[in-house]
Amino acid sequence: MEAPSRYASVLRPGLFAGQLHWVTGGGSGIGRCVAHELASLGATVVLSGRTAEKLERVAAEIAEDGGRAITRAFDIRDEEAVKANIANIAEVVAGHGAIHGLVNNAGGQFPAPLMAISKRGFEAVVANNLTGGFLMMREVFLQSMQQHGGAIVNMTADFRNGMPGMGHSGAARAGMSNLTMTAAFEWAHAGVRVNAVAPGWIASSGMDHYGGMTRTIIPKLKQHVPLRRMGVEAEVSAAICFLLSPGAAFITGVTLAIDGGAPLGSPLFPALDHDKSQPFEGFHRAVLPEVLKGSA
Structure with a gap:
């Protein structure tokens, strides 16, 4: 069956x-998907993101689909670059009145047991997944949302x-979830909602x-999920776009799990095999990762 030519969002046109x-980290993966849905x-x-070519490629896709995207290549871990690039978007903000939403998606990590993680490696992952997101949140708040309100959605993980095997990332992601709650409380007076x-x-x-x-x-990971499948990018994007929307106007400070129930249950009561769960395939440009091609 031929793929649709536009993003099939569940939200109203x-x-x-x-x-x-x-959208930070908008040049690939979930960030690319979220950018497409927002534009649609x-x-x-x-x-x-850090790589201009990747950002420009996604911006061209969005333009081809009838949307509009602007690119800014910089490292969110660089405080001065964050400040400058958010200030640099002023000419765009002038036409829109504000930065209405921030999706703090950028991040990254590497697998390693705790005993093999160096101080440098630990700090790099924390900077990628927590410190950089904090800098983006703070500057978007100071330069726009403090005056105009808005919504922020942060990326954490399950x-x-x-x-286990990614303790540096787990520490950073848990920190982002806690930071989300603090920001939701401190910035509510300005009409800013913060979720993750x-x-x-x-x-x-x-x-x-x-x-x-x-x-x-x-x-093999899907065998450890009660829904017996992996999620798709569009399912994460749908949740993010909902949290940015007026439908979530009374939701702030929460971390929404999108994990198919993977942490639930017990080895003493294993989940049953089935094929009843069907994913939401909303992203018309989604591509199956190479590592999953050919898997049952």
Whole structure:
């Protein structure tokens, strides 16, 4: 069956018309998907990341689909670059009145047991997944949302039972969840809502970055999910866009798990095998990661 030519969002057309939404890490994976959905719903999207070519490729896709995207290449771990790039978007903000939404999606990590993680490696992962997100939140608040209100959605991960093999990432993601609650309380007076999403095992391009034993395990992960499948990028994007929307106007300070129930249950009561769960395939440009091709 031929794929649809536009993003098939579950949200109403034009929901974000006339608004400006910023997506960090927008050049690939979940960030790319979120950017496409926001643009399909009428938003002008600012795509940021470290690699200009990747951002420009996604911006061209969005333009081809009839949307609008602007790119800014910089490292969210660089405080001065964050300040400058958010200030630099002023000419765009002038046309929209504000930065209406921020999706703090950028991040990254590497698999390793705690005993093998160096101080440098630990700090790098914390900077990627926590410090950089904090800098983006703070500057968007100071330069726009403090005056105009808005909504922020932070990216965490499924850390409910710890993250063995990725303890540095688990620590950073748990920190982001706690930071989300603090910001939701401190910034409520300005009309700013702050929430987070915690994806579990999502079939995204990021899976292809892993090698070794981790790569051999990835196709088997669905057997540890009660829904007996992995999630898809569009399912994470749908949750993020809902949290940015007026439908979530009384939701703030929460971390929403998008994990198919993977942390639930017990080895004493194993989940039953089935094929009843069907994913929401809303992203017309989604591509199955190489590591999952050919898996049953």
